[in-house]
Amino acid sequence: MKSFNVTRSVLAPMVVSCMVSLGFVAAVQAQTPAAASTDGPEQLVQNSAKRMLTELDANRPMYAKDPAKLDNLVATVLLPNFDSEYSARLVLGQTWRTATPDQRKRFVDAFYHSLLHNYGAALLNFTADKFVILPYKGDPGDPNATVRTEVTKSTGEKVPVNFSLRKTDAGWKAWDVVIEGISYVKSFRTDFAAEIQQKGLDEVINRLETDGKVRANGGVVGAGN
Secondary structure, eight states, X not given: OOOHHHHHHHHOOOTBTTBOOOOOHHHHHTSOOOOOOOOOHHHHHHHHHHHHHHHHHHXXXXXXXXXXXXXXXXXXXXXXXXXXXXXXXXXXXXXXHHSOHHXXXXXHHHHHHHHHHHHHHHHTTOOGGGEEEOOOOOOTTOSEEEEEEEEEOTTSOEEEXXXXXXXXXXXXXXXXXXXXXXXXXXXHHHHHHHHHHHHOHHHHHHHHHHHHHHHHTTTOTTTTO
């Protein structure tokens, strides 16, 4: 079975989440709350993903050379539609219940930046003309929804990508992305549970924060200091 890390690099986009995970947390909380979106789950995924991929098609070389600009694009277009705090809570599972308010805030923020990087890197492999939303089968009155999509890679391989969404006071928000049957949230939960058990929550948060700083400095530890 392919590792989750391989699958994550293959596509964790979209959306909404993927639509992408993913304004969330730090980025979202720092902004003035916007009016609730009237888009349904299918519209939300389609509009966000298409907007993101169309921009990438027009300026792909620039985004490939400048990760900071790519991160900003993902944060502006995709992440505001992802319920990252809810997703982070599910990822931590029982650990969330015993974590302090400060630990929760730091984890959500660090997790957000991790998603930002992973989604951006994955999106570079896809183009707008190869993204298809499959017929929606959900109940309009259900507060939870699954939007099924299919992305065709440059190799011609079709990758099934399903977005899990929930209806909130701010409109529909994505909280998970399932790529080829592998849930982003469940995979993260498994990875973090093992690491937290071995090292503790604070060490995991410190690692995520350090990784984020390294990426922000162009992959050089301590750059800019």
